[in-house]
Amino acid sequence: DQAGPDEASILANRDSGKDWPSHGFDYAGTRFSPLTQITSKNVDKLGLAWSYNLESTRGIEATPIVVDGTMYVTASWSVVHALDAKTGKRLWSYDPKVPREKAYQACCDVVNRGVAVYKGKVFVGSLDGRLVALDANSGKKLWETDTIIDRSRPYTVTGAPRVFRGNVIIGNGGAEFGVRGYITAYDAETGKQKWRWFTVPGDPAKPYENEAMAKAAKTWDPKGKYWESGGGGTVWNSMVFDPELNLMYIGTGNGTPWVHRKRSPAGGDNLYLASIVAINPETGDYVWHYQETPGDNWDYTSTQDLILADIKIDGKLRKVIMHAPKNGFFFVVDRTNGKFISAQNFVDVNWATGYDKDGRPIEIAEARSEDKPFDAIPGPFGGHNWHSMSYSPKTGLAYFPAQNIPLNLMEDKNWKKHGSNKPGQPMSGIGWNTGMLINAETPSSKPFGRLLAWDPVKQQERWRYEHVAPWNGGTLSTAGNLVFQGTADARLMAFDAGSGDVLWQSPMGTGVIAAPISYQMDGDQYITIAAGWGGVFGQTQRASDTATPGTVYTFKLNGKAQMPEFTQYQLGNLLSGVKYDPALVEEGTYLYVSNCVFCHGVPGVDKGGNIPNLGYVDKSFIENLDKFVFNGPFVSRGMPDFTGKLSAEDVEKIKAFIQGTADAIRPKK
Numbered sequence: 001d002q003a004g005p006d007e008a009s010i011l012a013n014r015d016s017g018k019d020w021p022s023h024g025f026d027y028a029g030t031r032f033s034p035l036t037q038i039t040s041k042n043v044d045k046l047g048l049a050w051s052y053n054l055e056s057t058r059g060i061e062a063t064p065i066v067v068d069g070t071m072y073v074t075a076s077w078s079v080v081h082a083l084d085a086k087t088g089k090r091l092w093s094y095d096p097k098v099p100r101e102k103a104y105q106a107c108c109d110v111v112n113r114g115v116a117v118y119k120g121k122v123f124v125g126s127l128d129g130r131l132v133a134l135d136a137n138s139g140k141k142l143w144e145t146d147t148i149i150d151r152s153r154p155y156t157v158t159g160a161p162r163v164f165r166g167n168v169i170i171g172n173g174g175a176e177f178g179v180r181g182y183i184t185a186y187d188a189e190t191g192k193q194k195w196r197w198f199t200v201p202g203d204p205a206k207p208y209e210n211e212a213m214a215k216a217a218k219t220w221d222p223k224g225k226y227w228e229s230g231g232g233g234t235v236w237n238s239m240v241f242d243p244e245l246n247l248m249y250i251g252t253g254n255g256t257p258w259v260h261r262k263r264s265p266a267g268g269d270n271l272y273l274a275s276i277v278a279i280n281p282e283t284g285d286y287v288w289h290y291q292e293t294p295g296d297n298w299d300y301t302s303t304q305d306l307i308l309a310d311i312k313i314d315g316k317l318r319k320v321i322m323h324a325p326k327n328g329f330f331f332v333v334d335r336t337n338g339k340f341i342s343a344q345n346f347v348d349v350n351w352a353t354g355y356d357k358d359g360r361p362i363e364i365a366e367a368r369s370e371d372k373p374f375d376a377i378p379g380p381f382g383g384h385n386w387h388s389m390s391y392s393p394k395t396g397l398a399y400f401p402a403q404n405i406p407l408n409l410m411e412d413k414n415w416k417k418h419g420s421n422k423p424g425q426p427m428s429g430i431g432w433n434t435g436m437l438i439n440a441e442t443p444s445s446k447p448f449g450r451l452l453a454w455d456p457v458k459q460q461e462r463w464r465y466e467h468v469a470p471w472n473g474g475t476l477s478t479a480g481n482l483v484f485q486g487t488a489d490a491r492l493m494a495f496d497a498g499s500g501d502v503l504w505q506s507p508m509g510t511g512v513i514a515a516p517i518s519y520q521m522d523g524d525q526y527i528t529i530a531a532g533w534g535g536v537f538g539q540t541q542r543a544s545d546t547a548t549p550g551t552v553y554t555f556k557l558n559g560k561a562q563m564p565e566f567t568q569y570q571l572g573n574l575l576s577g578v579k580y581d582p583a584l585v586e587e588g589t590y591l592y593v594s595n596c597v598f599c600h601g602v603p604g605v606d607k608g609g610n611i612p613n614l615g616y617v618d619k620s621f622i623e624n625l626d627k628f629v630f631n632g633p634f635v636s637r638g639m640p641d642f643t644g645k646l647s648a649e650d651v652e653k654i655k656a657f658i659q660g661t662a663d664a665i666r667p668k669k
């Protein structure tokens, strides 16, 4: 039976490394294990100890929590599994039974990033926005609360809750659609709400909730009626805590719509979008903020993992936050007061040339063009997305996956109404509200994915490993001089933390996006990864030819367990023979963009991620497309029902686009 962990044991575990008691290992989110049994000298002896099938075919993003011999991990659809950490045997599982029609309100796959465990309770946020407390021993539900303020809005929860000062804290997602971001704290014991903090101001005709909101409202233009869309600023991933300063830190998301001048015509920074915000975890009071992307125009969220560390800069030990958000710059900020220390781009960027000494970006004018398409680098997928970063105090380096995923976007000059649906506006048919049009011109930038080892003091790259594709997993670093990372092409790899040399790797049976962890039991150090391809990029694209269901793999030195059998990915033949009217292809293109593209990808071009590519399905599917589009059999798997949203003629146009595209790319004999 367990009663732990509590704040004291989580702090003590930082030195022992026995457990993995909180999301980022410790409150600082370092993901640095002090364990030293597995080292750069013996890592080649790593073998499988056990594996566990998560019975899931969608993205697995969870960081497992390990406490006193039990591992708690989540699968897609927010299902919790509790396992014996030594054997992988299931102890219990809990399914919050998320209504499947919620799926299409999640911008980026039906994912969940894990649980929090505190004083004998397990906390999970369900995709449909409930916070559930379970008994850690039995999996029995103890309490449940609705975290969503407005059920008419497409809020979702994908992030892991955190427990700071006895409060369970959870945010949400939905800024692609149109919601107002906030986080809420609940008493861990009872589930009673303690406080709530909004990230952006609401309707200025109503009283502001606090001084921070009144201050923020001055940076928005009410002519943009931003409260109608909600404004955005969702906190869907990062949260860390400094117990000494009694401050928690959150990263906030992008604005809705994406186009700044449509949200706030007169400009303005639009606080607190794309910012790091310090909050008192006991009262929910705002303390300070630093905005990384003022007046966000590119979906440059700052929700990527924050890491707290004490590092020597110019001879002085500084309490800092390190951060590599979507916008492509690596930030070092003083966490006592939010003062900017430094920023340097970690990938090529084309929206700013750098940051001035006050911490404001020096922008490039074309990046906000009103009438020209812009291939933003980084694109909306980010120079770094949610895939976890780690920091080794031994090497003084931060390790994270950097990338580019090109996307050519253009402002829709005629965009007017919050929540408007228009052909060509990405996913607007199911409620996305970007105010952007996808431009058919091929983007000039190139996709890549690489592991970076970054020196936060010198603000410079120390080493890199070039992966075959973007969208690789988060990292773990260890005192054994190692960095572990899973990859898009279905491997778990170990690198020398100092040099970047590849020391070990194992096939995974599916692309990996989550981050590995480490713990120790009965004298053995273990390395665990929850593998399962997906997330926003992984719904449409892939870099592996396996598609094994989500699986937890645990390794130890001289482990002798058998790998489970991998499932090969079956790419069908390029679609042919569906009758269509070529005159409908163009209109079909715009409809496809506004209803299908971020789930099914470009027909025949993308290879299908965890959702099928419609250029490679059996001809009968496309011939009978209406039967799938209108309350079809896949609604129970999360596909939207387009009844009332698309007409029968629209479906004919979409069919024409799918078959027309497949025909256009077919190699000529």
Ligand SMILES: O=C(O)c1cc(C(=O)O)c2c(n1)C(=O)C(=O)c1cc(C(=O)O)[nH]c1-2
Pocket (backbone or CB within 6 Å): 061, 107, 108, 109, 111, 156, 157, 158, 159, 172, 173, 174, 175, 176, 234, 236, 253, 254, 299, 301, 380, 381, 385, 386, 534, 535, 536, 537
């Ligand atoms: O603005 C939002 O509310 C929001 C939410 C989420 C999410 O909850 O997963 C993502 C994003 N944005 C986003 O921009 C993004 O790139 C993204 C990737 C993923 C993922 O799990 O792969 N989620 C999200």
Ligand SMILES: [Ca+2]
Pocket (backbone or CB within 6 Å): 175, 176, 253, 254, 299, 301
């Ligand atoms: Ca977003």
